[in-house]
Structures are given as C-alpha cells and as structure tokens.
Amino acid sequence: MVLDDLGSSLRGTLDDLRGKSRISEDDVESVVTEIQRSLLAADVDVSLVMELSDSIETRALEEEPPAGTPARDFVLRIVYEELVDLIGESTELPLEEQTILLAGLQGSGKTTSAAKMAWWFSTKGLKPAVIQTDTFRPGAYDQAKQMTERAEVEFYGNPDAEDPVEIARNGLEETAHADVHIVDTAGRHALEDDLIAEIEEIEGVVEPDTSLLVLDAAIGQGAKDQAREFHDSIGIDGVVITKLDGTAKGGGALAAVDQTDSSIAFLGTGEEVDDIERFEPEGFISRLLGMGDLGQLAERV
Amino acid sequence: ARGKFVIEEADLKGPLDQLELALLSSDVEVGVVDEIVGTMREELVGETRTFTTSTGEVVEDALRTAITDVISVGQFDVEERVAEAEKPLVIVFTGVNGVGKTTSIAKLDQWLAERGYSTVMANGDTYRAGANEQIREHAEARGTKLISHEQGGDPAAVLYDAVEYAEANGVDVVLGDTAGRLHTDEGLMDQLEKIGRVVDPDMTLFVDEAVAGQDAVKRAREFDEAVEMDGAILTKADADSNGGAAISIAQVTGKPILFLGVGQGYDDLERFDPDELADRLLAEE
Ligand SMILES: Nc1nc2c(ncn2[C@@H]2O[C@H](COP(=O)(O)OP(=O)(O)OP(=O)(O)O)[C@@H](O)[C@H]2O)c(=O)[nH]1
Ligand SMILES: Nc1nc2c(ncn2[C@@H]2O[C@H](COP(=O)(O)OP(=O)(O)OP(=O)(O)O)[C@@H](O)[C@H]2O)c(=O)[nH]1
Ligand SMILES: [Mg+2]
Ligand SMILES: [Mg+2]
Numbered sequence: 001m002v003l004d005d006l007g008s009s010l011r012g013t014l015d016d017l018r019g020k021s022r023i024s025e026d027d028v029e030s031v032v033t034e035i036q037r038s039l040l041a042a043d044v045d046v047s048l049v050m051e052l053s054d055s056i057e058t059r060a061l062e063e064e065p066p067a068g069t070p071a072r073d074f075v076l077r078i079v080y081e082e083l084v085d086l087i088g089e090s091t092e093l094p095l096e097e098q099t100i101l102l103a104g105l106q107g108s109g110k111t112t113s114a115a116k117m118a119w120w121f122s123t124k125g126l127k128p129a130v131i132q133t134d135t136f137r138p139g140a141y142d143q144a145k146q147m148t149e150r151a152e153v154e155f156y157g158n159p160d161a162e163d164p165v166e167i168a169r170n171g172l173e174e175t176a177h178a179d180v181h182i183v184d185t186a187g188r189h190a191l192e193d194d195l196i197a198e199i200e201e202i203e204g205v206v207e208p209d210t211s212l213l214v215l216d217a218a219i220g221q222g223a224k225d226q227a228r229e230f231h232d233s234i235g236i237d238g239v240v241i242t243k244l245d246g247t248a249k250g251g252g253a254l255a256a257v258d259q260t261d262s263s264i265a266f267l268g269t270g271e272e273v274d275d276i277e278r279f280e281p282e283g284f285i286s287r288l289l290g291m292g293d294l295g296q297l298a299e300r301v
Numbered sequence: 302a303r304g305k306f307v308i309e310e311a312d313l314k315g316p317l318d319q320l321e322l323a324l325l326s327s328d329v330e331v332g333v334v335d336e337i338v339g340t341m342r343e344e345l346v347g348e349t350r351t352f353t354t355s356t357g358e359v360v361e362d363a364l365r366t367a368i369t370d371v372i373s374v375g376q377f378d379v380e381e382r383v384a385e386a387e388k389p390l391v392i393v394f395t396g397v398n399g400v401g402k403t404t405s406i407a408k409l410d411q412w413l414a415e416r417g418y419s420t421v422m423a424n425g426d427t428y429r430a431g432a433n434e435q436i437r438e439h440a441e442a443r444g445t446k447l448i449s450h451e452q453g454g455d456p457a458a459v460l461y462d463a464v465e466y467a468e469a470n471g472v473d474v475v476l477g478d479t480a481g482r483l484h485t486d487e488g489l490m491d492q493l494e495k496i497g498r499v500v501d502p503d504m505t506l507f508v509d510e511a512v513a514g515q516d517a518v519k520r521a522r523e524f525d526e527a528v529e530m531d532g533a534i535l536t537k538a539d540a541d542s543n544g545g546a547a548i549s550i551a552q553v554t555g556k557p558i559l560f561l562g563v564g565q566g567y568d569d570l571e572r573f574d575p576d577e578l579a580d581r582l583l584a585e586e
Contacts, residue, residue: 041331046325105512106401106540107398107400107510107537109398139436143432143434146431218517243397243398245483246397246485251514
C-alpha cells in the first residue's frame, strides 16, 4: 500500500510525543489537529471529522495511559479504536444462496464490481450469475457480457429490452439455478428523482438480501448525501469502494457507512476481475491515515 | 479617518476558521485551502474596514476575489480557438476511469456540429470491456464517423489513423478518446505520453468529475505532467452543488476549466463560467 506525504506530518507530530509518558493538553491539541488534517485529506466528511476529533481529544485527556505506554502509542490506539468503532467489520456475506443489488453514481464501478464479485463467489465454490439491467448507458450490455466472460461466470442481459424492471424479473427466472444473483443497475445520482423511483421498482422485484452502494474511492464530501438518499430509497446494507489502486483514500465511505448504518463489503483495486478484496478494517484505516502497523499497535498497547 | 478600523490578526481568526471549513466542505483540497486562506490573511491584516461593514463581510469580499482569481485562470474562448485553428484540429481527452471522457466526446461532437464543424471520433480505448460498443453507439446516434481497432490494439495507431482520415476527407476536428487510467499506473501513464508524442494533439482536454474530492489535485497534476493539458472538463456537475474540485484543478495546474457536464444527454454541456461557480460556492455558506 502506498504510504505518502499525507501521513508524514502526522507521523512527525506523533514522533514528537515519542518517549513522553505524560500528555499535556498542548500535545493532545497538536496531535488532534494533525489527525483532523489527515482525515480531511482522505475525504472524510467534515462534520464527522469534527465529531471524531472531539472524542479522541476527550479520551486522550481523560483516560489514563496504561503504565509504561508511550504517549504516542496511547493516542494512536485511541484514534484507531474510534475509527474501528465507526466502520466496524466487513459486511456479512454468507457463502450460500443470495441476491445482491448494486447501486451507485454514474461511473463509480458497478458493472466492473458485479463481475469481480461474481468471480469472488465462484472461487468460494458457489455458482454466481450477473444480471445487467442497465438499458441506458451505451455499450452497458456488451461491457457486462465481456466482463463476465473474463470472470467465467453466467450472464443475463437483453440488449433489445427497454424496461430494467422487466429484465431483472426475467433475469432472475432465467438464472434461477444459480446460487448467487448479482443485479447490476444503471448509474444514477440522488437528485435524479425518476431514476431513484426506477431503482426502487427494481429493488421491489429483485428483493435483494443485500443492497450494496458502489462508491469511487475519490468521491468527496458529496458521499454523505448520496448515501443517505440511496439508503432512504432502497436501504443500503453495505458499501463497495472502488479504484483504491490510485491515491484516493476512500474516506467518503466513512460518511456512507455512518449514514446507512452499514459497513464496507469489498474493495476494488484494479480493472481486472480478480482485482477485488474483502474489506478488512486494519489495512483500510492504516491507509486512510497514511500510516502502517496501526492494528498491531492497538493490540500491543 | 473617522469610522474606520484597522483589521487585526485576532479579528480574522473566527471568520477565517469558518471559511476554512466551508472550503473543505466544498471539496477544495486541503493544500489549496491553506493557500487561499493564507493569501487572504496576508492581504487583510492591516486593511481598514468602515464602521458599517463587519470583518465577516470584508472576508467574504476578499474570498470572492480570491476564488474568482483562481478559477478564471487562463480562460479562453474555445469556439474562437477552433475557428482559428488549422484543420484538422486534433483534440485528445484524458482522465481517470469512469469520469465521463467518452460521454463528453459525444457531447462535444454535438457542440461542434452545431457550430458547423465536421468531426471524426477515434476510439483510443482499446482496453476496457465494451468500450468499442459504447463509443460506436454514440457515433451512430450522432451520425459521426468512428475510427476504431480491435480490442487490445495500439491506441496511438487508432488516433493516428483518425488524423489521416480527417486529412484525406477534409474533416475539421478529430475527437480522440483514451482509456481511463489511474495516475499511479506507470505503464499506462507511459502509454499516454506515447499517444501524446505520436499524435501531437492540438488540444488536450483533461476530464474529471465535480463529485471528486481531495484526489483531484493529484491526478490533475500527474496527467498534466504526462500530456500537458490545455484545459479541463468537469463532469457530473448535476450531481454535486459544490464544485470545489474546479478550484483545486485550476489552482494546481494553472489551466482553465472550459466546460461543465451537467447530465447524460448530448446537450448537457455548458461553457464553464467562473463567476457562476463563485456565486454557487459563496451562496452555500
Ligand atoms: N483502476 C480501477 N478502475 C476501476 C475499478 N473499478 C472500476 N474501474 C474502472 O472504472 C470505470 C467505470 O467502471 P464501470 O464498472 O463501468 O462503472 P459503472 O458504475 O458500471 O458505470 P455506469 O454504469 O456508467 O454508471 C471503468 O473504466 C472501469 O474499468 C478499480 O477498482 N480500479
Ligand atoms: N450525471 C451525469 N453523468 C455523466 C456525465 N458525464 C458522464 N456521465 C456518466 O458517467 C458514466 C461514465 O461515463 P463515460 O463517458 O463512460 O466515462 P469514461 O471516462 O469514458 O470512462 P472509462 O472510459 O471507463 O474510463 C456514464 O454512465 C455516463 O453516462 C454528467 O455530466 N452527468
Ligand atoms: Mg455500469
Ligand atoms: Mg471511456
């Protein structure tokens, strides 16, 4: 994972604390300021950053560091715990029959993620099928078809049909023998009322066990409103963060998880079908702050 | 003079802190925020204000100036540039995955046609699944000639063929698509440089999305280094009311934002207006 300049100033401030065993208010304030900066630079929602830094500050001042713990490690552990508290564990996806609906903004990576997830389930010994309901974007049918060919999984779509709800219904019937149904949808955003109504209809027909919101790692402060609207319309059970092979930190997912009271399911790390990982909090938080070894440190302290 | 006050550093703390948060909430990159706030602090300390204006108002005026300065950088009239250019004019579109390059090409195709120019599209995305089918559908809907090769082919060769086609057929503008790529992918960034060398475009437009956050700065800088951009198109402005990415991109590259994408239809393309964006950013606070 790329450790870059974002975390280095934070590491610098924390290094100043190295060796100290008592923390002064000034120390805490300067560390909290640096943490705020790192979180903001990672696209974490501004008000969420303020809430987080308040709790970190309070805890760092009020709690007694365990004997012999360097101040730096103590503060870092608090930061880590607060973040884990917020994002929690990976979204539960039992390895059994299920239906998953994908939703999200235009170009966020839904179609690619549908094929990747199908590939992932197939490596777990399940039989997945991808159903493409996007009748709007030019080439959407061919894109999904080719991606599922690369993933060597079943595909249903209909380039001549016009109604996504109809395609979803037929697709589920035609692929009834599959274990895992992954339903891809056209891109849409929260302000497009007609398209939001459309995905509600799709959701009604599909009756997914899990609805996942697909978010680009580079999304900014808009993540919060988008997530809330999607949640209000179809109920979001988890988040997929894509394009984490770049430098974007994916902090928008924190607001999404917070707004939808859900968790993160998968991470996308490239354009090929096997560029997918199950979410795992430690690596994600370390990357978010631009620092390694956080989980281990939290265990040690 | 009577009724005038000198603004002191301490008076500015509250308003500038608020401003900092407002800019961050609008997706302006942290480094860019620092710079804007820093410049404003320098300019405002020691300034005088009159009895009837508050420090907050003075700060807001200064902010409008600061933002407008950043986002009006290098603005030029694309229509004029196209009119004056020797034909064929070759435009190459660059940017990270899924931001709206291909769709913007279809929109610009219409924009150019409305102004009387003939065009040819070239699919330099020989990589992504469904890329050929996607741009072909756009070209057919627009009634525009498309040059494309098999998937896996050399993108520079496709663009080169399109330029030859335009020269042979008296076509005014070549619209060259490229595959989306992240700036961290060295192999693909090298490929983009090669496309730039082989095709030597007259205009390179960097495409990014208005919903992008802090990363906009990094990718704009990296793409500008690989193939220097003449300007940017900011898409999906219909999904986002902030537009801080515009400030970040203009600030780090010194290149103008030329168009806004405001929807998925072919006419959902607007000339970028720096004053309008400044209004929108300031209205939000
Ligand atoms: N580098 C990288 N690219 C990705 C990743 N996921 C998706 N992409 C690319 O992002 C672009 C958009 O992906 P799509 O899967 O078409 O996105 P979508 O959400 O289906 O788009 P619409 O259907 O138009 O809304 C494509 O170029 C994909 O190859 C990822 O994890 N890493
Ligand atoms: N709402 C909205 N959607 C847009 C806009 N511009 C493009 N899109 C949508 O964004 C998605 C991605 O657009 P593309 O044109 O395929 O993006 P791209 O940059 O060519 O993607 P890759 O070639 O995969 O890197 C599609 O669903 C487009 O319809 C816009 O201005 N507003
Ligand atoms: Mg899609
Ligand atoms: Mg494209």
